Structures are given as C-alpha cells and as structure tokens.
Amino acid sequence: MSDRSPFETDMLTLTRFVMEKGRQAKGTGELTQLLNSMLTAIKAISSAVRKAGLAHLYGIAGSVNVTGDEVKKLDVLSNSLVINMLQSSYSTCVLVSEENKDAIITTKEKRGKYIVCFDPLDGSSNIDCLASIGTIFAIYRKTSEDEPSEKDALQPGRNIVAAGYALYGSATLVALSTGQGVDLFMLDPALGEFVLVEKDVKIKQKGKIYSLNEGYAKYFDAATSKYVQRKKFPEDGSAPYGARYVGSMVADVHRTLVYGGIFLYPANQKSPKGKLQHHLILDDRPFENLMKAPALVRVQSCGLYHRAGWRPGDHRHPACAGCEAGVHSPTSPPHSGVPG
Incomplete structure (x- = not known):
C-alpha cells in the first residue's frame, strides 16, 4: 500500500x-x-x-x-x-x-x-x-x-x-x-x-493540431491558404492535422501549449496587417513572454516587438504560435505572415 x-x-x-x-x-x-x-x-x-x-x-x-x-x-x-x-x-x-x-x-x-x-x-x-x-x-x-x-x-x-x-x-x-x-x-x-x-512546462516538439478561424478562409492570402491546405492534406502521406478553434485566445494557446501544434491569427484581405494594435500589448506580448519560456516559437513581427517598443501607428500585426516543427514547417512559404 x-x-x-x-x-x-x-x-x-x-x-x-x-x-x-x-x-x-x-x-x-x-x-x-x-x-x-x-x-x-x-x-x-x-x-x-x-x-x-x-x-x-x-x-x-x-x-x-x-x-x-x-x-x-x-x-x-x-x-x-x-x-x-x-x-x-x-x-x-x-x-x-x-x-x-x-x-x-x-x-x-x-x-x-x-x-x-x-x-x-x-x-x-x-x-x-x-x-x-x-x-x-x-x-x-x-x-x-x-x-x-x-x-x-x-x-x-x-x-x-x-x-x-x-x-x-x-x-x-x-x-x-x-x-x-x-x-x-x-x-x-x-x-x-x-x-x-x-512545473517548468515544455511544449512538444511536434503536434497534430492547427487552430485558426477558417471562417475567414475566403480572405486568406495564397501563402496562408497553401499552408493550411498542406496541414489538412499532407503531401508526404502522413496523417493530417486536426482542427480545433474555440475563439478565445487563452483557450486556444493553452491547448497548443499542452498538446502541441500551431495557433494562427494570420493577416487577410479584410485585415492585411492582422490583429488590432491593442492586442499587441494586451494579449500577444504576454503570450510571447510565456511561450518563449517553454520553447514555443513565434514568428515575424512577434520577434520584432519583443525587441522594440510599440509605437502609435504600428496598428496591426499577424500572430502565430506553435511548437518548433509546426512553426518552422519546410512546407510553408517564407515572408507570408504565416510560419516560414
């Protein structure tokens, strides 16, 4: 006993x-x-x-x-x-x-x-x-x-x-x-x-879940659409990623932290620079600080605003977070506002 x-x-x-x-x-x-x-x-x-x-x-x-x-x-x-x-x-x-x-x-x-x-x-x-x-x-x-x-x-x-x-x-x-x-x-x-x-949470190196609002798929740029398509229909014959999206950033990012995978809030035709500027200091910076610690990777503007102060006029930016394999996917095109 x-x-x-x-x-x-x-x-x-x-x-x-x-x-x-x-x-x-x-x-x-x-x-x-x-x-x-x-x-x-x-x-x-x-x-x-x-x-x-x-x-x-x-x-x-x-x-x-x-x-x-x-x-x-x-x-x-x-x-x-x-x-x-x-x-x-x-x-x-x-x-x-x-x-x-x-x-x-x-x-x-x-x-x-x-x-x-x-x-x-x-x-x-x-x-x-x-x-x-x-x-x-x-x-x-x-x-x-x-x-x-x-x-x-x-x-x-x-x-x-x-x-x-x-x-x-x-x-x-x-x-x-x-x-x-x-x-x-x-x-x-x-x-x-x-x-x-x-204690000292570590994110998985590879996950099998992608999280984004596909209701905006009509407005995604070609690079984002191609990236999501490859997650759903992998060209190497591997199992496709599952889709999960709550619509609460805390819930979606926490699930990504626990299970691995990738969370995206990409730019689109309606919002070509991504999310509103207030989300930069209220949501995204706290999450970047949290997720860098357990080796969760973010891309593009995320790295920039980690180093530089926010300025009026910066307005919007895309957001992307996930495990190493999901973010640095070799199938995602560079400079697209999605993992590259």
Missing part, C-alpha cells in the same frame, strides 16, 4: 511560490503584493463566471471597447475587479486595459513602480455559451522618473517582469512566468488557493 496521505501537508501554493520568488530576488515585496492582488482578482472573476447565469451577468452592456468588440456585462465586472485590486496593492502606477480607451493612472497615495497591461476577460463572446474564457496580463517596471503616463506601457516585450493568464474552463488555472519557465497552478475551491500542478 502507498504511504501517501490523501492530504498534502507541504503543498506549493501560488501565494507561497510568489513569496519565495520575491525572497530569492531580495526584492522590496512590491511585485509579490501585485501578483497576490492579481490572483485575488482572478479568484473573484472565476467565481463571477461560475455564477454568471444565476446572477444575470449574461448579455451585452450596451457599448463597445477600444478594439471594437461589444462589451459584455461580465467584461465590465471583471475590468472593475482587476483595476480595483491592482490599485489597492500600492504597487502600480499605470494600468492599461482592453476595456478602457485611455491608460489609468494610479493616484499618488496608492502609487508603486509597476505597469500592468491586461485583458480582463479574453474571449468574452463565448460567455453566454459557457465556453472557456480567460484573463491575460503582463507586468513592466517603470523606467523613468517622470510622472506616470501611457508612454510607460510602450516598452519592448523583453522588458516584461512577469506575465500570465488565467483560464476559466472545467477548472480555473493560472499559467505564470517570472522569467524562468512557465508553471501551472490550479484553483482548489475548498482551499481558495492555486496549487502547483505542473
């Missing part, structure tokens, strides 16, 4: 993990406060998502956000939760949210040294049908002595101090990177704590 107890007496919770990281770094404790406040907001959002139907939180709030999406009632609630929790951590100076047109400047009496860019509820078009949705965030350190402004958020992706996402699905999970790999924590509802379930 196993001597293992049904109760873990020395579990590694995310709260403990963050405190240990802070102690190892001999920091001031501000980042620890910030991350713990973010976790509290995520727990509250998770609870709201589970109760949304009973609490009449389905449906739209009657406005659109800065990316042109209809704002859902749960978007508004989630946004307020994150903003209030982060500002009350006394560790932030600037907050950039997908739901707010302008950057939010923390009042002087609550001000700290960190900038947080976040999407409070990614995939909110899936709320009413109970599909998986998530929260995405990236944390930067203020680099100037000037008064805080939205310019403080326009830093290259390599400056990210910590990045993560929460996935609200069959369970609530947080993926977090502070620069040394990606660790996965699952919420134990009985404890009210996130518990480590997988």
